[in-house]
Amino acid sequence: MNNKLLLFTALFIVFLSCTQKEAKTTDSVSDANLKDKELAEEGITAKDTAFVKSIIQKLKGIEKFAVKEDFELLSSLLEYKGDSINHAKLKSILEKNGKGYYNTYFIEALDIRNGYIRYMPHGAEGVYTLTYWNLDDGAKLIANEAWGCGPVCDSHLSFEKFQNGTYEKLENQTIIPEIKDLPKKLLPDYKPENEPEDEPYEFKYKLPQGGKNIQFCQGNYCIELEWQNGTFKLNEQ
Numbered sequence: 229m230n231n232k233l234l235l236f237t238a239l240f241i242v243f244l245s246c247t248q249k250e251a252k253t254t255d256s257v258s259d260a261n262l263k264d265k266e267l268a269e270e271g272i273t274a275k276d277t278a279f280v281k282s283i284i285q286k287l288k289g290i291e292k293f294a295v296k297e298d299f300e301l302l303s304s305l306l307e308y309k310g311d312s313i314n315h316a317k318l319k320s321i322l323e324k325n326g327k328g329y330y331n332t333y334f335i336e337a338l339d340i341r342n343g344y345i346r347y348m349p350h351g352a353e354g355v356y357t358l359t360y361w362n363l364d365d366g367a368k369l370i371a372n373e374a375w376g377c378g379p380v381c382d383s384h385l386s387f388e389k390f391q392n393g394t395y396e397k398l399e400n401q402t403i404i405p406e407i408k409d410l411p412k413k414l415l416p417d418y419k420p421e422n423e424p425e426d427e428p429y430e431f432k433y434k435l436p437q438g439g440k441n442i443q444f445c446q447g448n449y450c451i452e453l454e455w456q457n458g459t460f461k462l463n464e465q
Contacts, residue, residue: 276321283314290343293370293390294358300332301347308335337437344437353377359435360390363458367391369403371442373433383432404453404460410444413462414451 283302287295295302299322306315336355337346346357354376361369368390375383387398400407411418411431418429434443440455441463453460 273324276324279317280321283318289340290338290345290358290360291340293360293368294345294347296395304333304335304347305338308338339437342437344435357435359437361440361455361458363389365391369398369458371435373435375432380428381430381432385433403458404442406462410451410462411446413464414444414446414449 280299280302283306284292284295291305295305299318303315303318303322306318332349333347334350335345335347337344339345342359343361344357344359346355348355354374357373357375359371361371363369370388370390372386372388373383374386375381385400387400387403389396389398404410406413411420411429414431415429429446432445434445434450436442442453442460443450444453445451452463454463
């Protein structure tokens with residue numbers, strides 16, 4: 229395994245670990261402030277900051293929510309869309325600031341109309357899927373599903389609300405009240421703590437590219453979580 233593969237595998241494991249932590253509903257941040265903060269942390273110079281922000285500010289919908297502050301993903305998105313001029317300039321900025329892994333992601337699917345994107349890091353066994361729903365109050369509910377194997381495959385789900393330029397992290401249980409009961413609903417014989425000799429359960433959330441419902445699956449067996457204008461309810465029919 230080469231150094232780049234090790235790096236991305238380690239980063240993905242760290243990301244999955246972070247997604248398991250409980251998010252506080254009061255943890256909100258301004259979209260504009262986030263860009264400034266993350267640009268500084270990425271080491272982007274003041275001279276190049278305006279250029280990078282100008283590209284980000286043109287993004288809309290799922291592209292905006294996916295990229296957020298991930299400049300390697302932004303670079304990959306520009307390349308995917310055939311924007312060779314801006315891609316080359318951003319690539320140069322990232323390289324100049326020590327960001328050697330500028331083209332990190334392979335974009336497997338981008339459906340702007342349905343607000344859906346699926347992408348993966350080059351050289352790492354992980355897949356990210358994002359989608360969003362329009363709420364009655366004009367806000368957007370954004371879901372991010374991260375799937376990775378190391379060696380057991382696992383799926384992690386997180387939610388944010390975007391409104392008036394602000395991202396607010398949400399607790400999964402506020403969006404899916406029955407989330408802790410889903411494994412048992414899917415597999416009546418499910419035991420939270422397997423015996424060491426047992427095969428581990430590999431559950432997966434499937435975000436919709438079309439429609440609004442989420443699926444919770446184990447292998448080919450899935451149950452459906454129905455959209456309820458901001459929350460999801462288990463369909464037990």
